[in-house]
Amino acid sequence: MQKSLNVLDFERSLMELDKNICAYESAASERGEDYTAVIEDLKKSRQRLLAEIFANLTPWDEVLLARKTERPYSLDYIGLIFDDFTELHGDRLFSDDQSIVCGPARINGRNVMVIGQQKGRDLKERALRNFGYPRPDAYRKALRMMKLAEKVRLPVICLIDCPGADTNLGSEERGISSAIAVNLMEMSVLATPIIAAVIGEGGSGGALGIAVADRILILEHAVYSVIPPEGCAAILETFGRDPGRKDEAAAALRVTAKSALEFGIIDEILPEPLGGAHHDIDATAATLKEAILRHLRNLDKLSTDNLLEQRYAKFRNMGIFDEIVPPTPSPASGEGWGEG
Amino acid sequence: MPAENWFQKNTKFGVIPASNTRSTVPDGLAIKCSGCGEILFNKEFEKNLKVCSKCGHHHRMSVDERIAILFDSGTFEEIDVPIRSRDFLEFPDYQTKLEKGWAKSGMGDSFRIGLGEIQGRRCVAGLSEFSFMGGSMGSVTGEKIAIALETGIRLRLPVLLTTTSGGARMQEGLMSLMQMAKTSAAVARLAKARLPLIVLLTDPTTAGVMASYASLGDILLAEPGALIAFTGQRVAAQAAQGQKLPLNYQTSEWRLEKGHIDAIVQRRDLATIIGRLLGLLHNPPTKQSNAKITKRP
Numbered sequence: 333m334q335k336s337l338n339v340l341d342f343e344r345s346l347m348e349l350d351k352n353i354c355a356y357e358s359a360a361s362e363r364g365e366d367y368t369a370v371i372e373d374l375k376k377s378r379q380r381l382l383a384e385i386f387a388n389l390t391p392w393d394e395v396l397l398a399r400k401t402e403r404p405y406s407l408d409y410i411g412l413i414f415d416d417f418t419e420l421h422g423d424r425l426f427s428d429d430q431s432i433v434c435g436p437a438r439i440n441g442r443n444v445m446v447i448g449q450q451k452g453r454d455l456k457e458r459a460l461r462n463f464g465y466p467r468p469d470a471y472r473k474a475l476r477m478m479k480l481a482e483k484v485r486l487p488v489i490c491l492i493d494c495p496g497a498d499t500n501l502g503s504e505e506r507g508i509s510s511a512i513a514v515n516l517m518e519m520s521v522l523a524t525p526i527i528a529a530v531i532g533e534g535g536s537g538g539a540l541g542i543a544v545a546d547r548i549l550i551l552e553h554a555v556y557s558v559i560p561p562e563g564c565a566a567i568l569e570t571f572g573r574d575p576g577r578k579d580e581a582a583a584a585l586r587v588t589a590k591s592a593l594e595f596g597i598i599d600e601i602l603p604e605p606l607g608g609a610h611h612d613i614d615a616t617a618a619t620l621k622e623a624i625l626r627h628l629r630n631l632d633k634l635s636t637d638n639l640l641e642q643r644y645a646k647f648r649n650m651g652i653f654d655e656i657v658p659p660t661p662s663p664a665s666g667e668g669w670g671e672g
Numbered sequence: 673m674p675a676e677n678w679f680q681k682n683t684k685f686g687v688i689p690a691s692n693t694r695s696t697v698p699d700g701l702a703i704k705c706s707g708c709g710e711i712l713f714n715k716e717f718e719k720n721l722k723v724c725s726k727c728g729h730h731h732r733m734s735v736d737e738r739i740a741i742l743f744d745s746g747t748f749e750e751i752d753v754p755i756r757s758r759d760f761l762e763f764p765d766y767q768t769k770l771e772k773g774w775a776k777s778g779m780g781d782s783f784r785i786g787l788g789e790i791q792g793r794r795c796v797a798g799l800s801e802f803s804f805m806g807g808s809m810g811s812v813t814g815e816k817i818a819i820a821l822e823t824g825i826r827l828r829l830p831v832l833l834t835t836t837s838g839g840a841r842m843q844e845g846l847m848s849l850m851q852m853a854k855t856s857a858a859v860a861r862l863a864k865a866r867l868p869l870i871v872l873l874t875d876p877t878t879a880g881v882m883a884s885y886a887s888l889g890d891i892l893l894a895e896p897g898a899l900i901a902f903t904g905q906r907v908a909a910q911a912a913q914g915q916k917l918p919l920n921y922q923t924s925e926w927r928l929e930k931g932h933i934d935a936i937v938q939r940r941d942l943a944t945i946i947g948r949l950l951g952l953l954h955n956p957p958t959k960q961s962n963a964k965i966t967k968r969p
Contacts, residue, residue: 497902499907499908500915501915501921504901509882509887512884513884516853516856516883517856517859517888518860520853520856520860521857536849536880537852537880540849540850540852544856558846558849559840564842584763585761585845591845591846597850647850647853647854647857648818648857650814650853651850652758652844652847653755653756653758653811654755654757655755655756656780
């Protein structure tokens with residue numbers, strides 16, 4: 333599907349316009365002719381087209397956009413948002429899995445612990461980052477940093493961007509399920525504020541493993557899903573067990589930021605520049621920074637007990653179901669076992 | 673059993689009423705063991721707790737059957753949670769699947785909880801039912817697990833969870849992923865209350881369930897030969913890309929060898945072992961925790 337230059341299908345018509353604009357611009361500079369009006373017109377229609385395209389993105393388009401290699405990754409944001417980020421390595425058990433980067437840093441003069449899932453752009457870095465699939469060692473390293481943050485009272489900032497957790501033999505051998513599960517449990521009681529932001533791909537348990545937070549933010553064109561659409565389409569008879577029907581699965585799963593907000597799973601959508609975060613990394617980083625600082629200030633107002641109570645309640649209340657009135661209610665029946 | 677009858681209070685299960693037995697064994701005199709192909713007579717097979725007398729393969733059991741082999745006769749009281757799955761995403765086919773599941777199993781979802789005694793030891797239990805949409809965990813299952821764990825805290829009782837599940841229920845999208853966080857957070861609370869959690873892993877336990885509460889037991893027991901995995905075997909084989917996988921990869925035996933579980937327990941020994949562990953890990957209940965659940969307002 334993706335041809336050279338990593339252009340998405342819905343971006344192709346923009347490319348044509350860009351080519352035209354370029355041609356006029358070079359013609360203008362080479363031959364000294366005045367094409368200002370034409371170029372202005374073209375740029376205006378480009379802007380219109382872009383707005384139109386982005387107003388009509390399908391959920392599958394959003395998945396492609398979230399996975400785009402031009403999209404800023406954790407380290408790009410870390411460089412723009414934090415000062416003195418000091419990367420610390422290893423889980424002290426097995427390895428330093430670089431699909432998650434961690435370390436203390438400063439945001440607006442305030443000390444925090446940063447944990448970010450990191451993909452790679454070129455082949456070498458992609459291999460180094462295990463193509464963004466964290467292994468158990470990555471989750472254990474992240475937990476080690478969270479415990480350190482709890483001890484020295486630093487808030488934890490997690491940047492989520494991974495297609496899923498690693499499923500290879502080595503990861504099963506070292507207990508990938510357990511590594512994720514332990515993080516979910518420990519994060520639910522970590523006595524320090526946690527803010528998570530989905531910046532690209534929120535891939536299933538792999539993402540959730542560092543995303544049990546007091547505030548969960550998501551960038552406008554990031555996605556968050558229980559399973560990759562391809563996997564869902566491949567498993568369910570509904571989609572004929574055909575991974576090619578990933579676009580239908582993406583729509584059915586409601587993977588977009590908007591849906592996550594609608595169902596009350598995330599707290600805030602952070603707007604991206606028109607065309608996506610990669611069109612203006614500085615602006616996106618500024619948006620993210622402002623949101624992190626604002627939510628930190630709000631969480632500061634809570635005592636640790638309140639913080640943990642609210643965090644528990646946040647996840648405890650997640651779930652949508654129908655309540656059934658029992659067929660023969662006894663006179664005494666009222667509040668059921670359902671209340672937490 | 674029609675669905676609405678299931679939401680009765682404090683239904684007692686001691687022996688399996690014949691009409692309630694949701695056996696995977698088709699009607700007839702005999703079945704073919706899916707482990708070794710041996711023909712097993714139903715009567716013999718049921719008597720042997722659905723374990724093949726030739727190869728020892730542990731066939732899947734329904735919740736009713738599980739209750740019958742684990743709990744002291746007549747002690748299991750179901751905790752009635754009057755909730756039912758909703759197709760809130762309008763996910764294709766979900767409503768149809770739910771209706772089929774309700775009709776077939778008479779269950780509200782893939783999970784049931786209650787209180788009972790195992791070898792005289794009282795505990796809160798949550799049991800997963802594979803025949804209801806592969807035992808998948810959606811909002812209802814997550815809620816019931818949380819209630820089971822919170823009931824343990826309230827009554828100061830240990831909790832036993834038995835698992836058999838393909839993972840999170842895709843048809844509930846991100847909400848089902850959040851059940852992983854919800855159930856794990858409830859386990860953390862049980863731990864804070866210094867009460868033990870025993871998890872019995874049965875075939876199969878994978879994905880979102882394995883990567884949440886199922887991995888968080890203080891004690892992890894498994895039946896022989898169960899598939900216990902983060903990713904199912906099809907995906908695992910794909911991911912291996914020609915890499916040679918151990919023959920017993922992702923089975924209970926492999927998990928024990930890797931140090932991931934505490935013990936493999938034969939089905940006929942489950943009640944004895946779990947009862948003994950409940951006794952060893954939990955001090956005799958006080959009067960208060962013996963209180964019946966009739967305290968329902």
